[in-house]
Amino acid sequence: MTPWHRTLAIVVAALVVVVGGLALGNAVRPPGVVRADYDGSALVEQQGARVVLHLDRAVEGLKKADITVVPAASFSFQKSGAAVTLTFPDRLKYGVDYRLSLRLPGSGERTTLEQRIRTPWPTVRTLLRDAPDPDADQILSRSLDGGATTVDFAAPRIAEYAELPSQLAVTTLDDNGAATLQLITLPERSADTITTPEHASIDLLRSSGPSGLLGYTLTTPPGVEPALDHVLEFYDPTSAAGIGTPITGLDGQPLSVLDYVWVPGTTSLVAQATDQSLLLIDPTRGDAPVPLGSHGELRGFLPNTSTLVVADPDGGSTIDLTTGETTPLAVPGDEQPAGDYRGEVTVLDAEGRYLEVVSSPDFTRGATDFRVVLAGPDGARELYRPADDGTRIRQACLSPNAQYLAVETVSPEGRSDDYPQTPAFTAISTVVVDVSTGAVARGLPGFDPSWC
Amino acid sequence: MVLTREPAIAPARRRSRWRPVLVLGAVLLVLVGLRIATSGGTVSLTNAVQDFVTLSLSVVIESLPFVILGVLISTVVQLWVPDRWFFAILPRNGVLRRGVLSLLGVLLPVCECGNVPLARGLVVRGLSVPEAMTFLLAAPILNPITIVTTVQAFGWGDGIVVWRILGGFLIANFVGWLLTRHPHPDAMLTPDFQAACAAHAHDADDRTHRLSRGARMVTAEMSAVLPALFVGSALAGLIQVAISREVLVGLGGDPVLSVLALMALAFVVAMCSNVDAFFVLSLGSTFSPGAIVAFLVFGPMIDVKMLALMRTTFTARTLLIVTGVVALFVAALGLGLNLAR
């Protein structure tokens, strides 16, 4: 053996030993998480968002009982090779550290993998009509956990706004009260006008949310042609058409509506025609509307579902839009004094938990006290009461993940602001209340929070 | 050599001056004519054969510009760079000398297939085999374009860039050192190439007609390198069609198998080091960092096409040793990174 062959043999043998040792070391090491793929904002904003945990090797025999999510959230899981996918049917809570742990069925002792996921805080917008600059109304946005407030848009008079994925739809009023519908592209704040008939007022401006469509109704004053009475139109901001498309009813004619609501996460809406009949319509498709029967009032969707809550004089019911099935909704009593007024009701789940705005008139003072009551099968309790007596509650809206309730409060000195469309009050502000504890998470200036 | 029998009279000589140009013009016309004549046709091959042709051609067409550049630079270095410039900057100490040579890619950012002609030129100039091998292994990784694209793909954060650079440098110099232990370094060269070196030494003093010598060197170099490039490309195309890539990619994040799988993939895909970082990124989400580093270090050094090209210069035994040692070293690097994670 020449020195060269000896050197070569030593080098190769040494490398083989090192490679073998390292391979063995890697093989006996417990599996680990290589990476977690998830979209934080989808987790809190969309149903069915996923977290994909990429492990460094395939694991056998993982059962659902081996996976825990803290704080608790319902999930389903799928495994393909070394990837474990958790799907959350419900939107997760904002600003929470979720701890996902997987107990691995290993040989001998069981090892636990852990992955932490921090969900983001949402940005909440409000409309401020008594801005520091008396000549301008403002749309403000700020993160719910605090931080700087941004003015997204300002105009002399703003009636309504709606949030689209990267745009704001805003109706502004001129001195004569005539309405203009504009699309503001953020963050550049460039504006495009959506053409609407002259003199028509624009109401019920609502966005379909992540699916990016805009709906609104048009009404012309008596004697003005064309005669429109809450005719429902939709606009697709990605089309750049500059003009909305009327939504047609069963007869193929433009539909006049009492109310309508977008089905969350879709391009479909449920419209309540003037005869109170409900129609399920996807305006982006030519399909015929699906009749859902007649009901007195639309009360929105059960959080995280496609189940619509409707109210009739004789009680409420739910319509599951995936099956079309209508189920009576048994709502437990609110245990409030008989003389109090029952206001807006927001149903939280199919078990009948709900939030209710209740007001008790105090005739001795000549004032009315408002409060929010949380009622359910296990009794009712007061969730939130404004600090000052005589503070009124204009409306209350649930965050999409049902974690918070945004409550518009009007101080006793608040007066109507006399806007010709969407009138509100002076001295109005918004408080964000944690639905589970009733604690006030944050106060926001202005009203009409983006969750409404 | 029929022409040599012709009497060397003046008119015939003038004719013979222009005859080569006419011959070449005719050849070119035939080639262009062939392409144009067949361009309208449609040939229906089976998918596998069609893809084999397409894949092989894509390797040829992608590598050819780099090979031409390498041949041209190699010729320039051999003919126009004076010895005293070239060898003056190189330290005499073997380890330092190889260290400097492994950084030569910084000045000559040529893809690895262009490095082979360049390395051949350097050996002709008097570089030893271990030194040439160090340059060949290191230059594709330690060059600015490769580093920039790797940083673009991975960023500095997870250490992949650092380990690629460091691993490339260490392995190239280790292999260089190992080859210096060989008792007869020149025996690692193919007999043909040894003869070419000897021929160069013979007329090294001839400083006349550099342009015509350069032109001859270009054609000679093409004759040495291009057949190997075509064979290597055909092999790469064949393996791609024959082996489903999913077999390799499907191994995913396993800390041991993923390293071996990506090294095998690097060997098969035979792509330029300039862009391989983007490729491995697009492959899949789940590969362990050790496997990615192994791919990024092994691929530029050893692959089907490179072996075919290097076979023009080095003996099969030498290439076997180099391949084995590099593969083991890279595997150790990848596995070590996975274990340290």
Add this chain to the structure above:
Amino acid sequence: MARWIGPLLALVAVVATLWLAATGKLSLYIHPRYTVFAVVMAVLGGVAVLGGCVVMLRRDARPHHHEGEHTHAHDADEIGPGLLRRPRLLRSLTVGRVLIVVGALTALLVLPPAALTSATAQSRALATSADALTAGSPQLVGGDTSQFSVKDWASLLRSGGESAVAGKTVEVSGYLLDNGDADVVYVARLMVTCCAVDAQPVGIPVYLPDWAKDHKVNSWVKLTGRFQQNPSGSGAVPVVVVPAELASIAEPDQPYVY
């Protein structure tokens, strides 16, 4: 033969490259960013090789004894001294060289240029890494998405997540790729990072219940639709394109994305 194989192969490859570039088909094989480099090097290489050939032909034409001192040098270039003594090996080498030249001529100059068939594409895993696709990923906010390709959407979907694409309208073409879901098919294209060898499918999920009944895998389609939540609720793919229209088309001249 041995001395001429290099120039011949070089000329074949140079002519093929320049012709592909002239007809715009070079991008069937390599990423367009290399086009200029490939053309420049092909021209330079062609000139150098032609020059070398002229020199070689002239030297051959001269009386042998005039430049006798150089002949053994180019003999060595040609075949090497070892081989002169081994005629069988020499013969098999010559056969090999002829095969290489014929193969190169056929592949480069006779067969019509072609893109990868999607049969090969089907056997390659779908690119799923967010990072891979984010290199040069598009800026969506306020950006014009009407020209977005399959790759742009896929990269946005992976990098920005589901919330970045929700509600956007899509107009793309690609081939149908089966990712093992009965109700969701992918409209995909091959993404080329360097050359066709590394082609890797990228695609966007399309909601098409029982798609296999009406559509064939690998067939090319033009898709218009809108990203929204996966109506199938299987959860494997949270956001899908719900097609407004899905029309069959012929395979485009330029089937890759870069």
